[in-house]
Amino acid sequence: MTTKTFDAVACSSVNSAWGALTMEVLARLGVETVVVSPGSRSTPLTIAAARNAKLEAISVLDERSAAFFALGLAKRTRKPVALVCTSGSAAANYYPAVIEASMSGTPLIVLTADRPPELRDCSSGQTIDQFKLFGDYVRAFYEIALPETSTEMLAYLRQTLLHAVNRSLGDNPGPVQLNFPFRDPLAPVEGESFISESALEAAATVTTRPCELVAVGANFDAVAVERLSSHQHGLIVVGSHNPRDGDESFADAVTMLSQKLGWPVFCDVLNPLRGHAFENPALVAHYDAFLRDTSAVEALKPTAVLQIGALPTSKVLRQWLGDLDAVSFLLSDRPVNTDPLHRVATCMHGSAHTLAEHVPHQRVDPDWTAQWMEVENKTAYRLNAKLEQTSELFEGKAAWLMSNHLPVGTSVFIASSMSVRYAEFFWCAGNRACSVFANRGANGIDGTLGTALGVAHRGRPAVLLTGDLAFLHDSNALMLKQQLKGSLTIVLINNNGGGIFEHLPVASMSETFEDYFATPQSVDIATLCSAHSIEHELVEDWETLTDRIALLPSEGIRVLELRTDRKADRELLAELWRSYR
Numbered sequence: 001m002t003t004k005t006f007d008a009v010a011c012s013s014v015n016s017a018w019g020a021l022t023m024e025v026l027a028r029l030g031v032e033t034v035v036v037s038p039g040s041r042s043t044p045l046t047i048a049a050a051r052n053a054k055l056e057a058i059s060v061l062d063e064r065s066a067a068f069f070a071l072g073l074a075k076r077t078r079k080p081v082a083l084v085c086t087s088g089s090a091a092a093n094y095y096p097a098v099i100e101a102s103m104s105g106t107p108l109i110v111l112t113a114d115r116p117p118e119l120r121d122c123s124s125g126q127t128i129d130q131f132k133l134f135g136d137y138v139r140a141f142y143e144i145a146l147p148e149t150s151t152e153m154l155a156y157l158r159q160t161l162l163h164a165v166n167r168s169l170g171d172n173p174g175p176v177q178l179n180f181p182f183r184d185p186l187a188p189v190e191g192e193s194f195i196s197e198s199a200l201e202a203a204a205t206v207t208t209r210p211c212e213l214v215a216v217g218a219n220f221d222a223v224a225v226e227r228l229s230s231h232q233h234g235l236i237v238v239g240s241h242n243p244r245d246g247d248e249s250f251a252d253a254v255t256m257l258s259q260k261l262g263w264p265v266f267c268d269v270l271n272p273l274r275g276h277a278f279e280n281p282a283l284v285a286h287y288d289a290f291l292r293d294t295s296a297v298e299a300l301k302p303t304a305v306l307q308i309g310a311l312p313t314s315k316v317l318r319q320w321l322g323d324l325d326a327v328s329f330l331l332s333d334r335p336v337n338t339d340p341l342h343r344v345a346t347c348m349h350g351s352a353h354t355l356a357e358h359v360p361h362q363r364v365d366p367d368w369t370a371q372w373m374e375v376e377n378k379t380a381y382r383l384n385a386k387l388e389q390t391s392e393l394f395e396g397k398a399a400w401l402m403s404n405h406l407p408v409g410t411s412v413f414i415a416s417s418m419s420v421r422y423a424e425f426f427w428c429a430g431n432r433a434c435s436v437f438a439n440r441g442a443n444g445i446d447g448t449l450g451t452a453l454g455v456a457h458r459g460r461p462a463v464l465l466t467g468d469l470a471f472l473h474d475s476n477a478l479m480l481k482q483q484l485k486g487s488l489t490i491v492l493i494n495n496n497g498g499g500i501f502e503h504l505p506v507a508s509m510s511e512t513f514e515d516y517f518a519t520p521q522s523v524d525i526a527t528l529c530s531a532h533s534i535e536h537e538l539v540e541d542w543e544t545l546t547d548r549i550a551l552l553p554s555e556g557i558r559v560l561e562l563r564t565d566r567k568a569d570r571e572l573l574a575e576l577w578r579s580y581r
Contacts, residue, residue, distance in 0.1 A: 016188040017195035018147035018180075019044030020051075021154055022111070024204040025161045027054035031082050031109065033457075035070045037063045039086020041126070042113035043186035044147075046084055058483045063090050065477040067097030068447030071106055072454020075242060075437050076411060080107035080168045081454075087114045088126035091133055096446045101175045102137040103441025104242070105334050107168035108175035110138070116146060116181045130179050140167040142178045149195065154203035162206060172334045173244075224346050225358050228329050232365045234263040234304035237321070240270035240440040241309035244333060245353060247272035247435055253353035254308070255280040260356065261306075262364025264372040268312035269427040270420070270438050274403070277429035282369050285429045286379040288314040292580040300371055302326050307345075308352055310338050310440070313424045331355060379580075380428070386576060387426065391542070393562055395493045395569045399465060400426040401542065402491065405550045406434055411459055413452035414438045415466035416445050417500040419493070423465065445470040450477035453484055453557075461487040461552035468494040472521050478532040481557050489552055490559045491545070495566035496520040502570040518566070525561050534559060 022045060023034070033056045034049040036042070049057040060066035063085050070081040085091050091112040101108045114120075115127045132141045142160055145153065164176045195203075228234075236258060243250035251272050258265050264282040267273035277283050290296050291314075304327045311318055321341060328345035331352065332338050339345055348355065387400045399414075399422045406412065412434050414420045420438055437455050439447060448470040456462035471492055493499075497518035501507060506517055514520065529536035535558035539545045548560055 013189070014147045014149050015044040015182050015186060016047070017149050018157065019048035020195055020200060021157055021203055022161060022180075023048040023052045023055060024200060025158050025206065026082055026109065026165070027052055028204055028206050029162065029165045031080055031165070032056060033058065033070070033073060034082040034084060035060055035066045036084040037061065037066050037086070037090060039090055039113065040186060041087040041115065041182055042084050042111075044182055044188075045111055045113060045180065047188060049082075049084060060483065061479055062476045063093035064096065064447065065450040065474070065480060067094040067108075068450030068474070068477065069454040069457070069480055070108060071097045071101050071439075071447070072413070072437070072451035073457050074101070074106045074108055074454070075104070075451070076435070076455045076459055078107075078242075078244060080109050080165060082109040082111060084111045085113065086126070087112070087130070088128055091130055092128070095134060096442075096444065098134045098175050099137050100439045100441045100444070100447065102139075104439070105173045106175075107173045109164060109168060110134070110175055110177045112177060112179050114179050114181045116183045132177075133179075134175070134177055137175065138177045139170065139172065139174045140164060140176045142176070144178055144180045146181055146183065151203075154199075158203055158206070172336070220348055220350055220355060220358050224329070224348060225355075227327070227346070228304065228306060229261065229359055229362055231302075231304035231327070232262060232362070233302050233368050234261060234306060235302045236261070236263050236265040236306045236308065237312065237317075238265060238271050238273055238308045239268045239310040239312040240438065242437065243272065243352070245351065247433065248276065250352060251276035251279055253351070253356045256356035257306070257352065257359060258282050260359050260361050262362060262366070262369060263306070264369050266312065266317065267429075268314075269414070269423045270313070270436055270440060271309070272435065274427055274429045275433045275436070276431065278431040282373060283429050284372060284376045285427070286376055286383060288316050288425055289383060289577070289580050290375055290379045291316045291320050292577055294320060296375060300375075304329065306331060307338065308332075311340065313420055313440075382579075383426065383576075384428070390572070392568070392572070393540075393564045394572050395495065395499065395564050395566075396422040396426050396573060397542065398491055398493060398545065398562060399423040400428065401546055402463065402465065402549060403427040403430065403432070405546050406432060406463060407461070407550070407552060408432050409460055410434045410552065411455050411462040412436045413448075413455050413462065413464045415448045415464070415470040416440070416443050417467060417470060417498065419465050419467055419470070421500070445473050447474055447477075449474040449490075450480065452490075453477055453480050453488055456484060456486045456488040458485050461489070461554065463549065463552070464488060464490045466490065466492055467499060468492060468496065468521065468523075468525070469498050469519065472523055475528060478528075478534060478557070481532055481534060484557065485555075487553045487555050488557050489549065490557065491549070492525065492559055492561045493564055494525060494561050495564045495569065496522065497566060499566040499569060502566050525559065529559050536561065538563070
């Protein structure tokens with residue numbers, strides 16, 4: 001009995017030492033936040049996170065919400081956020097957020113607790129195969145050794161953590177998984193000194209700089225830069241992009257490229273450019289409207305296209321680009337294929353700022369940009385006039401009002417499906433410097449609310465633009481209200497179903513459409529909010545919405561619900577687009 005008690009204390013101590021060193025090293029590497037979910041096997045990691053004064057430890061019941069919250073925070077800060085969960089299916093709930101983090105290049109440190117090897121493959125409870133659970137969606141996987149407190153093993157753990165953080169921040173940033181097996185007992189013994197301060201200090205010594213995204217080196221062939229620079233009649237196309245070097249620096253770099261080349265810039269709402277429009281007088285934001293009648297730009301066919309990051313959302317733009325007989329250049333700060341059109345293209349790996357420095361000043365054709373801006377300005381005038389006169393609650397007008405009335409510097413998260421499309425259609429170019437985020441890596445609606453809350457956490461007051469299905473799909477994230485340090489205003493377009501399906505051919509299948517595609521949920525949003533003690537307001541006119549978004553609260557969650565008719569929304573949008581054909 002005495003031997004067993006001694007062994008239990010020793011095992012508890014070594015587990016606690018392992019957890020303490022893990023959290024101390026992560027803190028020294030610059031990780032600031034650890035999002036944990038309750039569970040037994042992860043006890044050594046959870047307690048260590050909670051006890052480390054350098055870390056903000058946030059407890060979130062639902063692992064799926066926890067992962068998306070961490071994702072949103074990492075998207076905004078561009079720093080890795082750590083996740084901790086217990087063994088078994090808990091880690092599987094991280095999968096959707098891990099996929100989005102991988103595809104969007106967002107750093108996450110995923111710490112999954114596990115049973116020791118002798119309890120695997122033997123019907124032990126709460127045990128699944130966690131080895132490389134996330135497949136190729138993580139930048140690296142580390143099966144951590146069973147805890148030991150020898151100098152050599154503590155050094156091993158420190159260096160493994162250092163390499164994991166570096167992999168999450170490398171030239172292709174993204175999530176990493178570290179799988180931690182622990183033997184019982186898991187909880188520390190009260191009064192037991194599991195590792196001395198001097199030993200912890202020595203074992204946690206790191207010499208690397210904390211949590212900085214790796215600067216992207218130039219991989220620009222001189223001949224490719226020369227070919228790019230040789231075209232007077234080109235276009236710069238920028239889609240979804242969360243730049244490593246910050247919004248203003250990215251906007252400055254694209255402006256420099258535009259001015260040196262003499263090319264206009266087609267910019268999606270999901271990058272910083274529309275919020276810094278006054279810096280670049282050659283921004284084109286309304287391409288989805290005027291490209292519906294390509295005769296308007298028949299005389300303006302470019303000979304070259306420089307695509308930065310992913311393509312914009314617009315199918316109209318993608319079709320037009322695919323039909324062009326133009327030389328294509330693909331610039332990405334990650335080693336990924338960004339061209340679903342499969343054009344004959346030159347790939348260029350590096351940052352927009354580095355390319356702008358490499359491109360020499362060219363002899364430009366001033367008429368080229370002037371003609372594009374004439375089309376853009378006429379289109380913007382017509383659209384603005386139409387939306388200004390629209391008194392009915394049309395979903396598309398919400399994005400337009402937000403672009404004109406949100407406070408300067410607001411963080412905005414936009415849900416997938418119709419929310420992001422309406423934002424691309426109608427979000428005005430201006431100088432409000434809003435940082436815009438979205439889960440457009442995998443383009444799913446899962447985790448919408450959780451990610452938006454992560455964006456809002458400890459940041460400026462934030463706004464989420466979402467439809468009812470994306471909101472309800474992630475309503476568990478409302479439980480994060482107590483953990484949120486900051487403010488999130490949710491502009492909820494409630495059209496009782498999936499509005500995006502109204503625009504697809506399946507909408508004509510009357511016998512199956514409502515139940516299997518539109519899938520109306522008929523949830524009383526006010527009652528749902530009340531259950532979570534969250535402020536709710538039913539907004540019934542545009543004046544009220546304008547007032548509510550022009551001044552954002554400093555803390556808490558509030559929901560501004562606008563009820564629209566999705567079939568009427570479809571008809572109004574179709575009517576608007578018909579005027580461009």
